[in-house]
Amino acid sequence: MNTPQDSSLGREVAYPSQYDPALLFPIPRRGAREQIGLDEAALPFVGHDRWQAYELSWLDRRGKPRIAVATIGVPCTSPNLIESKSFKLYLNSLNSTRFDDDEAARQRMVIDLSACAGAGVTVQFGVPPLVEEGEGESLDERDVAIDRYGPPAPEYLSADADAVVTETLGSALLKSNCPVTGQPDWASVSIRYHGPKIDRDGLLRYLVSYREHAEFHEQCVERIFSEISQRCRPEWLEVEARYTRRGGLDINPWRASPGIAQPARTVRDLRQ
Incomplete structure (x- = not known):
């Protein structure tokens, strides 16, 4: 069973220069839930883990950078949570990766994050204003x-x-x-x-x-x-x-x- 002690959290890690979904580190929810008396099969709540990614970038087909602010939703019923440092490293591994279009980048994230969480993860892109209003x-x-x-x-x-x-x-x-x-x-x-x-x-x-x-x-x-x-x-x-x-x-x-x-x-x- 993966634990936080097995992850890159708190360790010196080189920032990735190439796309690598293996950087994502899943941590099973079951252990912590058992400690507080929660039954995975009958959770007394609904919910999700909502991540906001403000430092997200990749390259288009011609090598020009693209940026987005992403909202990621991980259902609380997923068997795993996604460890935060591994998530950050994964996102940065996209920096030098070329995608045909923005939707291809979003779909790649959906596939990789869902595989880590063990359930369907949602990813929504919002493109921030490239220049603030009135600034040229x-x-x-x-x-x-x-x-x-x-x-x-x-x-x-x-x-x-x-x-x-x-x-x-x-x-x-x-x-x-x-x-x-x-x-x-x-x-x-x-x-x-x-x-x-x-x-x-x-x-x-x-x-x-x-x-x-x-x-x-x-x-x-x-x-x-x-x-x-x-x-x-x-x-x-x-x-x-x-x-x-x-x-x-x-x-x-x-x-x-x-x-x-x-x-x-x-x-x-x-x-x-």
Whole structure:
């Protein structure tokens, strides 16, 4: 019988780089229920375990990242619960996996999670807003092929010196890794500038090239600011990244040209 002591919980484990459903660790419900006098065949309640996954991503057919917020329902009548750390590792094993479409990714999760729980598990996707309302143009639905996920590739950055604009561009596809633990760091990034018009496809490819890069949040934002400044030559620039919570903390590094007022917005976005 699997027990929590047999799982990866509390142990140092390398974060997966390839899809692996074997990471999921089932723990039978029977033992704990017997301790409190519950009969598996005649439970005095109905219910489910509802999981909310805010750090879920995979690749489309052309290698561009996709993101979603998933709601997962595990029926309380399933013979097994799903151990939490194994669940997190499994979800992160999807990061480099290509699916034909979003439904194929969802169905893969349904199959794998149901096999672990020993009963039918439901999975629903909600796609978070790629750019918050009023915050500019999202890059994330651009039809581009991507095949570079690290190290950061500033050579993708370029701008049209004949078209000077003031605009805000955003992406929810920024991901890097903690240089200490290897854990994935997820963020939405906002880039506001005045100057030569930045090439959208190149900027998106550049941001996605951080996907396997290991650097602290603050350092990533400073690198993005510096490399856009050097390659695109804006008259002024500000870059803000809103990272998802870890241990109850979210961090939102902001770097801007001198004289730019700091952002007034302090509320969390959906994934935070």
